[in-house]
Amino acid sequence: MQLQSEFVKEIYLLDKLPFEEQRVIHALVVFWKCTRFLHLNQVRPSPRILELIYKCSIGIDFFRQVYHDLCSDRRIKYVGFSETEFKQFLEIEYNQPFVEHQAQARANQEQARADFDALGEEMAKTTDRKERFELGLRREVLAPFTGRIFVYKNHCWCCQGRISSAIHAQCPRCTFYICSSCGNCLCGFPGYSGYHGKAVSPFLPDYPDDLS
Ligand SMILES: [Zn+2]
Numbered sequence: 136m137q138l139q140s141e142f143v144k145e146i147y148l149l150d151k152l153p154f155e156e157q158r159v160i161h162a163l164v165v166f167w168k169c170t171r172f173l174h175l176n177q178v179r180p181s182p183r184i185l186e187l188i189y190k191c192s193i194g195i196d197f198f199r200q201v202y203h204d205l206c207s208d209r210r211i212k213y214v215g216f217s218e219t220e221f222k223q224f225l226e227i228e229y230n231q232p233f234v235e236h237q238a239q240a241r242a243n244q245e246q247a248r249a250d251f252d253a254l255g256e257e258m259a260k261t262t263d264r265k266e267r268f269e270l271g272l273r274r275e276v277l278a279p280f281t282g283r284i285f286v287y288k289n290h291c292w293c294c295q296g297r298i299s300s301a302i303h304a305q306c307p308r309c310t311f312y313i314c315s316s317c318g319n320c321l322c323g324f325p326g327y328s329g330y331h332g333k334a335v336s337p338f339l340p341d342y343p344d345d346l347s
């Protein structure tokens with residue numbers, strides 16, 4: 136039982152049960168308590184509990200199953216439970232899909248980060264501008280799924296698209312970042328004729344920003 140309580144504590148750290156689900160769990164515990172010593176034919180159905188169950192956002196099938204168990208011979212399944220154990224049983228069962236969902240979301244984010252970083256490594260390996268541009272494009276698509284905050288350092292001189300040195304690829308020729316909206320770097324800037332340190336910046340002033 137010790138293990139089970141620790142598990143309950145742990146899932147509470149992830150999230151608290153929504154209000155509707157708490158009401159259903161409470162109602163089912165009361166129903167179980169009031170009916171467990173009654174003869175089966177003395178147990179009155181409770182439309183109120185069903186009504187509460189249908190207001191839940193998830194766990195409807197599970198709660199409905201428990202309710203029907205309590206109204207039938209299947210209530211024998213819960214006969215050995217104490218009140219606390221029965222309540223914990225409902226909470227753990229309810230939280231199961233939520234815990235899985237959280238684990239899945241974390242795995243997806245880790246995958247997006249790994250893919251994002253791998254694209255960056257490929258970017259560093261190639262000197263082909265077209266290839267770099269395409270890798271930068273893929274990184275921009277992945278960026279929101281990494282859970283990282285990217286500060287956009289600049290806006291593209293041509294289309295005003297946001298450019299981040301942490302996402303986009305550098306042009307091998309002019310070394311400026313390639314805009315993934317229009318594909319321009321400094322090479323296409325009117326009057327630009329090769330890299331020189333004192334070039335007047337074709338970028339607009341910085342607008343620190345993020346993707347959220
Ligand atoms: Zn652009």
Ligand SMILES: [Zn+2]
Binds near residue numbers: 306307308311321
């Ligand atoms: Zn360039």
